[in-house]
Amino acid sequence: MSNNKFLRPDRRGFLVGSAALGGLLAAPAVLAQTARPVDPSMTNSTEIETDVRDTTPRNISSFRTLQWRDYFSHLRRGAILADTDSRAVHYWSEDESIYRLYPSSVPMSDELTRRGSTTVTRMVEGPEWRPTPSMRERNPEWPAYVGPGPENPLGSHALYLGWQYYRIHGTHDTRKIGRRSSNGCIGLYNEHIAELYGFAQIGMQVLLI
Template sequence: MKTTITRRSVLATGLAGLASPVWATEAIETADPAVEMVRHNVSSFKRVDWRDHFDDLGVGVIVADTDSRAVHFWNADESIYRIYPSSVPLSEDLTRLGYTEVVRKVAGPTWTPTPSMRERDPSLPKMIPAGPKNPLGTHALYLSWQYYRIHGTHDTRKIGRKSSDGCIGLYNEMIAELYGMVKVGTRVRLI
């Protein structure tokens, strides 16, 4: 099955349709370079099975695949499965792999640079409140690892690329959907 994506449809939907798992298997035709990264992400998604990473679903599980740059989510009874294109850390030094869990959910998060960010760039502001300049976008899932988040971004150029300081970024529309489904205690594995 082929689906044609136009720049107009991408801008109109905010790529919300990509949240459906069917997108992982559809071919995308586009001549628009602004959508090229979406083609890359969709074609490079590999199917992940939660059973390869967890014994049970608990209240839900997330597998963030840093290789294919995709976030997979299953709810507690496996009636919902979603896959989202994501950004991943810039380098392996910033990538932390393993098991963690969602410990807090925040709509309209504030952003505070980490000590290592401040060391690299002392001119960074102490804090950025919620809004269009906030690097965490509209929603954030705080993980049990200090400074690590699954969050939105207002800079959609980052999705599908290595562009993060350790966090996993999603389009704002997609993190809003995921935020609504995820419960505190959802287990997460970064692979």
């Protein structure tokens, strides 16, 4: 794998309904960004199979807060909703005191997208990454293993789901957030997956729509 560092865009962080992450915990966190020109040498990432360019549409403007009762029957252990249409991840705490809304990357195609109910089955800080057999078949030049660190496609934290190979995870390549850019997983900024990781627990219900 290349030793090139990932291109990081300039970002403006803001909270919907609150200005402080540690302040009003009920406020969702939404992060907008302004991208710098893309260096073509940076477009090879083991998370994607097509170039992520500045011309690829983002979907930040479609964010809206949602009510958990429209999707879940209860909030025992909390709940995570990943909306692949609006490219956003919602989190509700069990006692309803915390609600978060995060921009996300989503799968590149419907064929790679899985929808339905599952749970968090494993939580890893500093995850390792191995491409799936289908990824290796499509991209035989990819490494068989990438350890934790700045070149790992899973970013800083990963929530493993009940479906094999599916995760909600971070990314060091921030250009992908808000775009169709993954091979099936849901990606978040590293600072957002770190926060969600702190809220999550094994057995937490997850719904992908």
